Amino acid sequence: MINSMDTRMFKFWHYSISHGELLIRSIKSDEYDKNIDIMFFDVVYVELPRNLANIRIIGAKDDDVQYVNRRINKLVKPENIIVLLSNEIRYVVVASIMKVVENDLEMFELPFNK
Numbered sequence: 001m002i003n004s005m006d007t008r009m010f011k012f013w014h015y016s017i018s019h020g021e022l023l024i025r026s027i028k029s030d031e032y033d034k035n036i037d038i039m040f041f042d043v044v045y046v047e048l049p050r051n052l053a054n055i056r057i058i059g060a061k062d063d064d065v066q067y068v069n070r071r072i073n074k075l076v077k078p079e080n081i082i083v084l085l086s087n088e089i090r091y092v093v094v095a096s097i098m099k100v101v102e103n104d105l106e107m108f109e110l111p112f113n114k
Contacts, residue, residue, distance in 0.1 A: 005036060005100075010052040010086075014110055015043070021112050022046060022093065024084075034102040037111050040082070042096035045072050052086040057100070059083065060092070068092055 005026075013025040022040040026032070038057070045068060060068075060081035068076050072094070082098050084091045103111060 005055055005057075008032065008036060008055075010036075010038070010055050012048050012050050012052070013037075015046065016112075019112070020044075020095075022095065023110065023112075024048070024052065027107055028104070035105055037099075037101050037103060037105075038084075039099045039101065039111060040093050040095035040097065041099075043093065044074075044076070044080070045092070045094040047071075048084065048091045048093065049086070052084060052091070054085075054087050056085040057082060057098075058085060064090070064092060068094055 008026040010024050010026045014023040020041060020043045022043045024038040026036040028035050060078050060083050064081055064083055065078050068081055076094055080094050080096060082093045082095065105111060
């Protein structure tokens with residue numbers, strides 16, 4: 001995992017319904033020389049605000065699994081539930097795959113299929 005994630009501001013950057021792709025990005029700036037992208041694939045459910053500060057990615061607890069199963073009325077494997085903590089508030093994404101990468105992409109260039 002990239003150590004500087006909890007000091008950067010992330011944004012809900014891109015979502016594609018047709019491909020089930022979600023991107024949360026912290027853009028490069030004068031302070032940071034690279035983007036940090038959190039990419040999700042085969043997304044089933046998203047519950048996120050636009051801005052995420054002090055972010056940490058953690059595993060789902062039993063309460064998270066029960067919450068998601070009630071929200072989407074479907075049994076979801078716990079390993080497919082990703083919890084993002086932002087200022088100690090829990091947000092969830094249900095997806096088959098998650099990747100965290102650093103890159104030099106331009107602000108609106110997407111990392112999918114790269």
